[in-house]
Amino acid sequence: MRSLRDMQCGKSAVVVRLAGEGALKRRIMDMGITKGTNITVRKVAPLGDPLEVTVRGYELTIRKADAENIIVE
Amino acid sequence: MKKIKIALVGNPNSGKTTLFNDLTGSNQYVGNWPGVTVEKKEGRLRMTGKPGREKWPQVIIVDLPGIYSLSPYTMEEVITRDFLVLERPDVILNIVDASNLERNLYLTSQLMECGIPMVIALNMMDVVKKSGDIVNPDRLSAALGCPVVETSAVKGDGSMQAALAAVRQVKFSPPAPLKFGETVESTLGMIGHVLKNKVANEVLKRWYSIKLFERDEKVREQLALSQSDLDKIENFIKVCEAELDDDSESIITNERYERVTSIAAESLQRNLNKLSASDKIDRIVTNRWLALPIFAAVMFIVYYISVSSVGTIVTDWMNETLFGSWITGGVSSLLESVGAAGWLQSLIVDGIIGGVGAVLGFVPQMMILFFFLSFLEDCGYMARVAFIMDRIFRKLGLSGKSFIPMLISSGCGVPGIMASRTIESEKDRKMTIMVTTFIPCGAKLPIIALIAGAMFPGSSWWVAPSMYFLGILMVILSGIILKKTPLFSGEPSPFVMELPQYHMPAAKNLFLHIWERGRAFIVKAGTVIFVASGLIWFLSNFGWNLRMVDQDESILASIGHFITPMFSPLGFGDWRAAVATVTGLAAKENVVSTLSVLLGVSEGAESTPALLASVAGMFSMVSAYAFMVFNMLCAPCVAAIGAIHREMGSVKWTLIAVGYQTALAYIISLLIYQFGRVLFLGHTVSAGTIAAIAAALILIWLVVRPDSNKKIKPPQKATS
Structure with missing residues (x-):
């Protein structure tokens, strides 16, 4: 079990669970990161945070702290 | 005749605004949704050139905010669902970005539950075709149970067909909601x-x-x-x-x-083996090493053209030639020729034309700036700015996009405040508006030059940089203080943001945007400024006996006298300094000109030796610095206050912003004067020093105290 935060650039994984609750969790799901979704880490911002990921065919940016809530395998 | 109301709903970056502009042209009304700073746009469908249009009902299109879902968590989403569920428009025109089908249809699945007839405008078909993907609109239509019209809003293809399909759909029943497990x-x-x-x-x-x-x-x-x-x-x-x-x-x-x-x-x-143009651009633009230099270069170009070079030339021309000599000269000679009274000439020429002209002078500069900003926003670069700068700004409770208003504010606070419009989260936006004028603007530079020249001759190189440094420090300090206050309570807005594909903006969008922003400024800020400049003219030219007097006997001067004691703890309890500060509200340049009038130096500017000598006699080094700091940080000029009011959309928030700025200015000046007096001038410790220590302690406590907003656990689903 590891989170999106621990993934290397260029690697893909499947979302297995979303931790957290409330607005943030809902927002992450609304943007298409749901159970079983394929997610690819594209790059890290020049200052080291946030991340850029590809999900459902589009580019999304998410902070590392929030990416911890996305459990992948 | 019955009116038909079409609700335009779709994801951000789906081409919704382009479609709206295409359908309504200039028949738009832009306002705010009641009580919030979210923009509300309505327009009449253009029917020109359509045969038999007299028989058509009037069609009103409401452009709802761009959203991803109908959750209860953001202002934009709540506005949209309340509008759909409570106001019941006749039909929904749902714009779906065909190049991003899944996420767009997710919203569609929620709209289908509202029980309103619906038509889908399948937009960005040109992008889809280019990328080699194939979308079948008929299958989509069958699966969703509502008509699907292909459009390319940027090119104007299919827009009108989509609107007409929506008008026809009013008579049909709503689509059946999707069934769950x-x-x-x-x-x-x-x-x-x-x-x-x-x-x-x-x-x-x-x-x-x-x-x-x-x-x-x-x-x-x-x-x-x-x-x-x-x-x-x-x-x-x-x-x-x-x-x-x-x-x-x-x-x-x-x-x-x-x-x-x-x-x-x-x-x-889907055509899987592709690397879109957007991906290629992002390889360079958000590249680990190149992103920051490219960002700096883009900002430099925008700033240089809109503030330093072209913008200044146009603004100077407006101020000096158009208003300064043509209009002023023309009106003066007209008034003289009809034999108008001296006071009336003065009111019209000095008060109103001077005041309003100074503000209108900013308009061309602002329009150039907004051209660049809306270009950056529409083409997709602004989202990358947030991506690149997020790390620095989120610690202050600000958005990565807050960088732009602050940069612009170093030229002029008015367009700076208005540039905050591109920030999505209402909280980040309000905070940005409150702190952005701490960065010294162009009009404050004469004050700096005056104090530097008068008090620190020969070694004044550090004065101006110290003001910029102080401004940045105040932004940081305010970010930390304000985000802990109940004003900015509630959950931090999650930063889970789409990086849209790059594309060439539609020229029509850019110009409509510039026109609309320029007009909004002229109308809204212009009315406030019109009244304010008339008032300030009156106060500085009339005495309590309502006769015209010299400035040093005016009502404004006596107000200055009255508030002078308030500035004593800051070291400039001289009525002339107090009055100069008050006239700075009209425009910050006035601080220097008022001082020169009150000190009896005719035609004094910030480098006139006689003025420098008189100013040097008024202040000590420390009190002069405190005076300068207060004028840098306190309430900005009326034009900027007008812009704050326009962007905040509420009197309460305008007062909060201006009140906070003035209070912070007072405290910082107090600290500088009281500590500086003891440390640099060797004065003894007094009651003022103790007050300053107390103020410093309060300030430190405000910065380091635990964040009261963090104690509230997330389950409360607050939206603001």
């Missing part, structure tokens, strides 16, 4: 049964049932159910959650995405 459906059925006396409308009952299943606070409040009903519903939800081993909100979202994914799979054939 059995367990969820039976739970929804049971919740619906509880609601049978509460909600008469069958279609809406399903919408309310789903929202109650999601434990949506807003809907619970709206329906005002009895406690026993709520308990019953909670039981149903718990059973369902136990069976599906997830929380209800996730269950619904997952099921929606499952349905939508299969619909998208049926109607879309």
Whole structure:
């Protein structure tokens, strides 16, 4: 079990669970990161945070702290 | 004749605004949704050139905010769902970005539950074709049960067909909502049964049932159910959650995405081996090493053209030639020729033309700036700015996009404040507006030059940089202080943001945007400034006997005298300094000119030796610095206050912003004067020093205290 935060650039994984609750969790799901979704880490911002990921065919940016809530395998 | 109301709904970056502009042209009304700073746009459908248009009903299009979902968590989403569910438009025109089908259809699946006839504008078909994907609109239409019209809003293709299809669709029934899995459906059925006396409308009952299943606070409040009903519903939800081993909100979202994914799979054939132009651009633009230099270069170009070079030339021309000599000269000689009284000439020429002209002078500069900003926004670069700068700004409770207003403010606070419009989150936007004028603007530079020249001759190189440094420090300090106050309470807005594909903006969009922003400024800020400049003219030219007097005997001067004691703790308890500070409200340049009038130096500017000598006699080094700091940080000029009011959309928030700025200016000047007096001038410790120590302690406490907003646990689903 590891989170999106621990993934290397260029690697893909499947979302297995979303931790957290409330607005943030809902927002992450609304943007298409749901159970079983394929997610690819594209790059890290020049200052080291946030991340850029590809999900459902589009580019999304998410902070590392929030990416911890996305459990992948 | 019956009116038809079309609600335009879609994801951000789906081309919604382009379509809206295409359909309504200049027949738009732009305002704010009541009570919030979210923009509301309405327009009449253009019918020109359509045969038989006299028989058509009047069609009003409401451009709803760009959203990804109908959740209760953001202002934009709440506005949209309240509009759909409570105001019941006749038809929804849902813009779906065909190049991003799944996420766009996710919103569609929620719109289908509103029980309103719907038409889908399948937009960005040109992008889809270019990328080699194939979308089948007929299959999509069959799966969703509503008409689908292909459009390319940027090129203007299909827009009118989509609008006309929407008008026709009014007579037909709404699409049937998507069905969820059995367990969820039976739970929804049971919740619906509880609601049978509460909600008469069958279609809406399903919408309310789903929202109650999601434990949506807003809907619970709206329906005002009895406690026993709520308990019953909670039981149903718990059973369902136990069976599906997830929380209800996730269950619904997952099921929606499952349905939508299969619909998208049926109607879309993806060309997998592609690297889009956007990906190629991003390889360079958000590259680890190149991103910051490119960002700096882009900012430099925008700033250089709109503030330093072209902008200044146009503004100077407006101020000096157009208003300064042509209009002033023309009006003066006209007034003289008709023999108008001296006071009337003065009111019109010095008061109104001077005041309003100074503000209108900014308009061309602002329009150039907004051209660049809306270009950067529309082409997709602004989202990358947020991506690149987020790390620095989020610690202050600001957005990565806050960098731009602050940069612009170093030229002029007015367009700086208005540039905050591109920040999505209302909280970040309000905070940015409150802190952005701490950065010294061009009009404050003469004050710096005056004090530097008068008090620190020969070694004044550090004075101006220290003011910029102080400004940045105040932004940081304010960010930390303000985000802990109840004003900015509630959950931080999640930063989960789309990086849209780059594309060439439609020229029409850019010009409509520039026109609309320019007009808004002229009208809204212009009325405030018109009144304010008339008032300040009156106060500085009339005495209490309502006769025209010299400035040093005017009402303004006596107000200056009256408030002088307030500035004593800051070291400039000289009535002339106080009056100069007050006239700085009209425009910051006035501080220097007022001082020169009051000190009896005719035609004094910031480098006139006689003025420098008089100023040097008025202040000590420390009090002069405190005076300068106060004028840098306190309430900005009326033009900027007008802009704050326009952007905040409320008098209360305008007063909060201006009040906070002035209070902070007072405290910082107090600290500088009182500590500087003891440390640099060797004065003894006094009551003032103790007050300053107390103020410093309060300030430190405000910075280091725990964040009261963090104690509130997330389950409260606050939206603001």
